[in-house]
Amino acid sequence: MSRFRVLALALVTTATALVTASPPAAAAGATLTVDVAQPFRPVTHVASGGLYGLAENSRPADSTLLPIKVNSLTQPAPGVGQRPNGQPPGGDSLLVSPQATRVGAGEFIRMPDIYPDFPYRWVSWDDWLAKVNTMVNARLSATTVSNVIGWELWNEPDYTWNTAAAGNFNDAWVRTHRAVRALDTLTPIVGPSTATYNRSWMQSFLTNAKNTGTLPDIICWHELQNPTRIASDIADYRNLESSLGISPRRISINEYAATGEVDVPGRIASYVAKLERGGVESAHRAFWYEYGTMNGLVVNNNQPTGTWWLYKWYGDMAGNMVTTTTTTTTGLDGFASYDGTRKIVNVVFGNEAGTNTVNLTGLGALGSSVRVTLTSTPSSGRFTAVTAPTTISTTTQTVSGGRLSVSVPGMVATSAYQLVVEPVSGVPAYQQRYEAENASVFRAQRLSASSASGGGYVGRIDNSGTPRTDSYVDFVVNVPAARSYTMTIGYANGTGATATQGLAYNGGAWSTVSYPPTSAWGEFGATVSTTVTLRAGYNVIRLAKGSPFFSGGTGYAELDYIQLT
Template identity: 25%
Template sequence: MKKSLAGVVATAAALMFSVLSAPPSQAASQPLKIDFSTTTGDFRGGASGTLYGFGDEGAPTQALINGAHITNTSQKPPYGTQHPGGDTLKIEDGFFAKHGEDLYIYAQDYYPEWPYNSGERPGDERTYDLAKGTYTEGPNGVWDYLEVLEFVVEAVATRSEHPEKYVIIPFNEADGGNWYPDWATQKDQFLGDWEATYNEIQEVYARHGLGHARVGGPGDSRWLKQRSSDFVAFAKDRKVLPDIWIWHELGIENLATYRGHLAEYRALEQEHGIGPLPVNITEYGMLRDMGTPGQLVQWFSMFEDTKVDAQTAYWGYSGNFSDNTARPNGANAGWWLFKWYGDLEGSQTVKVTAPQPDTADTLQAIAARDDTNSRATVLLGGSDDDVALQLSGLDRKTFGASVDIEVREVATTGAEGLAQTPRVVWAKNAVKLNSGALNLPVQTYNRYAAYQVIITPSGDRDVAKAYAAQPWTTTVEAEDTKVTGADITTHDPQASGGWTWLASGNKDVRAFKTLDSRSDWTVKVPRTGAYRLQVIGASNKKPGRHALFVDDRFSKLVQYAADLHWDYRGSAEVLLDLKAGTHTLSLRTSQDGKTLLPNPDVTLDRYLLTDVTDGEPTQYPASTFRLYNGAKLDHGQASLSGKARSDLYVTAMDTGYYDVDVAYRTKKPSDVRVTVNGRERAKLSAKQSGSWKSTVRLRLVEGINEIELRSPSGVLIDTLTTTRVRKSDASQVVLEAEDARLEGQASVTELAASVGSNASGRGYVGYVGNGTENAVVFDRVKGYDQPGDYDVAITYANAELKGDHQYNPQVVDRRAELQEGTRPIGHGYFRYTYDWNSFSQRSIAVTLKTANQPLRLTSSQGWAPNIDKVTVAPAVLGSPLTQRLR
């Protein structure tokens, strides 16, 4: 197994390899040609759509939604019972907040069963209440499904703020066991029903003066040429053509066959004289593709190249972008591929020549140029071999005679494994262009990793220096360690039709459950200090524990939260102090060698060790900013003035205080406004012209934080840098729920040590909510005994399921509400944690207006999650500091 470039960083000199004037000669490299002079159209950005990717409000969080730049999603309808959460009307505000464009409804999701209505087309057996979406048994002369459609579309027409942005899908996989599987005998029935449902949808919109309602179809489970041809002919003749043509591309083989299917569909359009219609592949990919950037980039590339929208399939559970988020607010590696893809907004895609086009599980790429901001980008992945990137067509008028280059890597962290901001794995300043061309070797980790290459005109920022200044880190595959008392398992990514989540490097360690089970490896750390060990692994449906030994002495317990499955990998993180030099690290199932720790049978995939002695400073250069309302890159700096805005998505590996540094230049007295997760937190000021660095100490929440920068009077921003300041966590107040005042039915459950829970203290409080009289009440104490802005981090468990499904856990997002006394101050929905003894963290920003009214946690809408503890911390510490750089 090759090591990640990020895993062998020591100094810039140790990694610098030259940009060549001719293609690399190593046999292991695959050539990838990018011609920036040949554009293939405006960036569409629709390939990162998602099916049931949204749960209830705030699940995923708004930072995850905005950062992923999802333009289209399919959800269940109002009154729908197929899934407990994700009603379109409940998620539309968050979806449309920034990048959402098209909100699709699977109308048949009204029915709780899969296949719908037990696979049988309903007749006229019920009478429905239009206002309530309920029914009574007994016919009324109207086909039942037409009544369902009427009240579903009526709800959208009358209750949505954006009915024009909806797309109604009357039928989902009608060919695949949902009412019309036999085309030979059921064709006429389906076509007649399509016409009836199409007209019903239009009638509802018309009676509310909304104009044309957009309809998507036919929605087949796969590409079916004859069925599609019959449908086109009928729909054209009856004037009931869908506005968006829909089908699914799910299997591994569809990575090879999709383009042929699309070509056949476009030929049908020409044959029948229609279109071209927009296309949305409303389900694509298998379990193995989700959360895995090197797989996702293959799908993204072909959908973007053909300028269609597409949605990741629903295989795990709802509300996590189809396994492309981690924890309540975190990014896994897949999320970062979504984010990188969304960063291409406003650019034009260019010609890519892959070594094996239309071939599953091979090197593929997306490339784009943004002439306004003089920025070129390549996203690539899917190869076990290194890549010989051959770039041409970099126009001198846009990029000048030389360019700065940065290459970032994101390697898979599992579905629930927290991914840090992708590291720069190679960078170089002032690379000369030879007639607009250059060749760049990219050393790849494995086929499951993806890479972002950013090229900008040479500027003042020293990209090589920034690369070398990154904190030291190293990584090792679990199977490459010395494994005792456990099994090394190889996983074929094409086995079982892709019905498995992937292991990094195709191998992991299993049956890690006996007293002698251990994994040992040697590391050499560059200096004495603090280090974070991250273990990527899966604890099946319950929390687990391991003992970490350093040089054969017990150091720390490694605590795992529960995961969905043995293959559904998450991550656990611990801090440890190490002296400079070589050490042997060892994960074991027992601390004393005599007694097994609770639930030690954890699948082990990969280990990462990172130097955090200096707070792990992470730099976000202007070349990676998203720019809006007139903001633009000016020689590598983000130019802001007036209403211009830059959006950044920064990672906090744990909730706490971070110094946020903004480096900028001014031509006159000016300021930078800093908004964090939707709330303005700081105003950074420079009193005169010059180069400045302003620092503000902010509370960031675990996972992804959205930071917006504005400057009404104008600045040029170079970088934003975050640095963890753990000593300032002393300003937070930790309140154990079991020590709080309990009202109503709220009660304490004490946890036995044998369950291996990751709860703090001695237990948790349950039976909170289901009426505001059942509450946990925290009296005001020093630390939050003054009015002001605070972050309230709630550590909770929620393993509620509702209903059954063939392969998906029907998860419920439980709601919790915060009150100051009796005044509502905030609320949130809390996603699934897999087990009632497994706890996660979700933060809510609040403003307290008194010094003495208690903080009250309850829920007026159903039961709240079980509460372990609440951590209250000021949103900002101190005042911003500004210093002149030069």
């Protein structure tokens, strides 16, 4: 929906035009409470994704994407015909895949974008099924592409489906699902990708999909109106899913934020907070304007906008997301993480004006005295670069009973704010330990164990032989200098025999890492070490059971963390 109706919003009952250009602000005096002792999921930067985020020829540059830890993307189909806002077709999923891979991002392929118009102009079933075959075969032929994580069969059928010409959408879903599965039995299927969440529509769709054996692997809809709906929509979907006897699906909100919101950092802070709380697997910024800008995050030769800095703060998060609660339903909100290795609390918040308060609890591990840094980024729009956020204050404050209260005066509702709390004794100059559960995980699983560093690890790294099942973990790391580093890998291997994985970084040559057997699965403490030669700044390190240009590993080693020293 988002990217084509910027000039003529002929919307259904979900009208995004109802969203005001400026985020509503409740009365000043709201409170955001951050409970550092209540983690609820690993940091995976779920909302750092974009619809049509990339264009061909590496636009925007890797240097603008690596710091924001792009989780995933929705890109047009191979042979894209779509001309959003009159622009030439672009963003072909297979052509941008090398760049997406370089920055650790997965891709959904949006199949109806093979058509040039929006709303899509239906031709015939023969035409559509021939296009489906062409798209799937193009992907199957792309044997070096391993980051495709889903086929999105249609987009916004509650708005774009031509029932009169093509018949009932539920029947069309079955027909298209079976056509894709006849060629590709492995890649997850994503849908129904409705313009809004509607219970009765979803119930009809799911019932038919269940009865015909064509349920999507990843359930998807869009949240383009108001972030306050996100929690209730997800809860209602989960209740519906359960009532129909459907096993829990992964959820993607692959378009979020309306035209008047997507470039407003304060409003985006509210969206990200609610998407994280809701437990979605991925969420993508809506596309409203130009290709090659990661949906307005960069401008003028890859300069960051004000909103980019919010995602940079998000990208800096590591460890676990921790619980945040707010005293208002429409104003102040935020999200937070705690990196237990470095003892850094990172809080990002906004969507409120005036003087407000951030209360932190569970700070006992940081000691009785902490350094508190408060920073802001403005709503600059998509055409104005912001070279750096503004540091408002850096203070030393006393923690009492693990609690700290920080007053934030003069907030602007459209701006976003970052609060970093760390021990006064300081933290390491750069992040040395990277938890596997925080990394980009492809066709493996994030799991938990009490003996694992940070409480989480990645297991079931057990696929190889085809780019649709290659199983690997990509660590996006940031180091201060170009040099060789000792990389220590925490792992478990309960096979009773040595396991192996491939190691490569920044797309370079492969080497092999060997993991001697350990006492049991999911019991950590064992390590192996190797040497990696990295460039200054951001690097992507891959550990793989299977990957393009790598013949494949052996056994089933589980990954706890990597540490660079």
